[in-house]
Amino acid sequence: MTADLAGDLQTRIAFDNSYSRLPEAFFEPTAPTPVRQPRLLAFNEKLARELGLPDLGEDEKATFFSGNALPAGSQPLAMAYSGHQFGHFSPQLGDGRAILLGEVIDQSGKRRDVQLKGSGPTPFSRRGDGRAALGPVMREYLVSEAFHALGIPATRALAAVTTGEKVLREVALPGGVLTRVASSHIRVGTFQYFAARRDLESLMRLVDYVIDRHYPQARQAERPAQALFESVIARQAQLIASWMHVGFIHGVMNTDNMSISGETIDFGPCAFMDHYDPGMVFSSIDTGGRYAYSNQPVLAQWNLARLAETLLRLIDPDEDRSLELAKASLGTFMPAFQSAWLDGMRRKLGLFTSEDDDAALIQSFLDAMQGAKADFTIAFRTLADVLENAPAGLHENEVPVRAPAFSTWVARWKSRLSRQPQTNDEVARLMRSVNPAFIPRNHRIEQAIEAAVDRDDFTRFHELRTVLENPYADQPQFEIYARPPLQEERVLQTFCGT
Ligand code: AMP
Ligand code: MG
Numbered sequence: 001m002t003a004d005l006a007g008d009l010q011t012r013i014a015f016d017n018s019y020s021r022l023p024e025a026f027f028e029p030t031a032p033t034p035v036r037q038p039r040l041l042a043f044n045e046k047l048a049r050e051l052g053l054p055d056l057g058e059d060e061k062a063t064f065f066s067g068n069a070l071p072a073g074s075q076p077l078a079m080a081y082s083g084h085q086f087g088h089f090s091p092q093l094g095d096g097r098a099i100l101l102g103e104v105i106d107q108s109g110k111r112r113d114v115q116l117k118g119s120g121p122t123p124f125s126r127r128g129d130g131r132a133a134l135g136p137v138m139r140e141y142l143v144s145e146a147f148h149a150l151g152i153p154a155t156r157a158l159a160a161v162t163t164g165e166k167v168l169r170e171v172a173l174p175g176g177v178l179t180r181v182a183s184s185h186i187r188v189g190t191f192q193y194f195a196a197r198r199d200l201e202s203l204m205r206l207v208d209y210v211i212d213r214h215y216p217q218a219r220q221a222e223r224p225a226q227a228l229f230e231s232v233i234a235r236q237a238q239l240i241a242s243w244m245h246v247g248f249i250h251g252v253m254n255t256d257n258m259s260i261s262g263e264t265i266d267f268g269p270c271a272f273m274d275h276y277d278p279g280m281v282f283s284s285i286d287t288g289g290r291y292a293y294s295n296q297p298v299l300a301q302w303n304l305a306r307l308a309e310t311l312l313r314l315i316d317p318d319e320d321r322s323l324e325l326a327k328a329s330l331g332t333f334m335p336a337f338q339s340a341w342l343d344g345m346r347r348k349l350g351l352f353t354s355e356d357d358d359a360a361l362i363q364s365f366l367d368a369m370q371g372a373k374a375d376f377t378i379a380f381r382t383l384a385d386v387l388e389n390a391p392a393g394l395h396e397n398e399v400p401v402r403a404p405a406f407s408t409w410v411a412r413w414k415s416r417l418s419r420q421p422q423t424n425d426e427v428a429r430l431m432r433s434v435n436p437a438f439i440p441r442n443h444r445i446e447q448a449i450e451a452a453v454d455r456d457d458f459t460r461f462h463e464l465r466t467v468l469e470n471p472y473a474d475q476p477q478f479e480i481y482a483r484p485p486l487q488e489e490r491v492l493q494t495f496c497g498t
């Protein structure tokens with residue numbers, strides 16, 4: 001049966017596994033460990049078509065995306081990487097619970113990794129069991145797909161299965177496997193892996209590979225390694241700004257969780273904040289608040305400095321010169337971030353033009369939100385209604401932007417709007433296209449996980465999947481998913497998948 005399935009797929013999935021053609025030092029060939037009873041929980045048909053996958057039956061999907069059989073052409077492997085975790089360097093991390101099945105060239109000609117997460121131990125697992133609990137699998141599915149719908153670069157979720165096995169965390173939990181699709185799974189930590197081993201040859205090979213795969217224009221530069229570094233900086237500046245625009249807190253921005261391609265990766269203890277608080281932290285392991293909401297740009301820059309260190313010997317033959325150049329490049333991060341942040345914030349306020357005072361206007365809105373403990377998402381979303389003098393909508397009680405505390409600010413904002421040529425209609429349309437009505441709210445994710453784990457009830461999970469596909473549409477039938485949590489529903493801490 002297994003062999004048949006594999007044979008059947010061979011003619012239809014065109015894997016082209018460039019990573020497995022890299023030298024041995026880059027990975028460990030590792031096959032997934034089969035699970036007892038794979039059951040398909042979710043499958044992303046649209047993404048499957050984008051990847052050019054064939055039509056698969058339910059059983060085939062459950063079989064392949066649990067790792068119970070390998071599609072022909074797959075060369076499964078676990079990738080090697082290191083990482084600074086909360087500031088401390090671990091020279092050897094690697095895929096401890098993930099296995100790359102292979103790469104496909106998608107319909108637009110882009111190379112994409114297809115990876116199982118939770119598919120059993122690998123040589124990099126060390127203490128862990130290589131498995132994932134169902135909860136984190138559901139969370140990653142929902143949040144990564146929500147990112148895609150929001151228009152923010154992120155890894156994608158192709159499939160989720162339950163395994164029919166328990167994984168032991170603090171308690172025994174149902175297990176799951178997620179199939180993750182990424183532009184690649186190369187991280188800052190991949191560079192650190194070879195740098196830590198003083199393996200210059202592999203490092204050069206990695207730089208070459210990354211330039212070919214992600215930043216081909218860097219090849220033409222006078223110093224390709226520096227050009228590569230600057231490209232990564234530019235993507236990360238844009239990415240972190242996008243997170244800030246939607247109130248996202250990654251929670252575990254270690255260098256092994258920073259993708260070289262500029263996609264959001266690793267949805268462990270991440271969360272979107274409800275009420276605005278720049279110091280917000282959710283992750284149970286982030287006790288020092290290192291990765292708090294407002295620290296994210298600074299910490300991204302810190303990670304990029306670690307990347308720079310790995311490239312010093314490759315930027316210029318003269319080491320002092322190299323350091324100087326790397327520093328200059330790193331110096332472009334903050335201005336790039338600030339400019340991306342300001343651009344996006346202008347759009348959130350419906351501003352088409354630029355004025356010197358815009359940053360102050362934005363800051364005073366944020367300050368007012370913080371003072372009023374306003375829900376970040378709803379406050380921005382409601383501004384378009386305020387502009388149109390629409391009757392107070394669904395969230396009257398939670399929306400302080402109509403409250404007196406905001407009236408001075410609203411007047412200032414309206415006078416700013418009057419100095420640009422766009423009509424209120426155009427302004428409102430812009431605002432509704434960038435201020436989501438729906439984000440994957442923590443309490444809703446937790447409720448969906450609880451229903452699944454306790455009662456095998458996936459209704460909420462599928463409802464969330466549906467509503468998060470159109471985050472910028474009003475969808476009144478799903479109004480409950482737009483609401484902030486009630487006091488008793490609030491989730492104050494999130495936990496890693498481990
Ligand atoms: P993360 O916190 O998800 O970024 O993972 C950090 C490191 O721990 C990575 O090298 C993972 O592969 C490894 N890891 C996390 N969970 C497990 C697990 N259940 N079994 C083995 N390794 C794991
Ligand atoms: Mg990770």
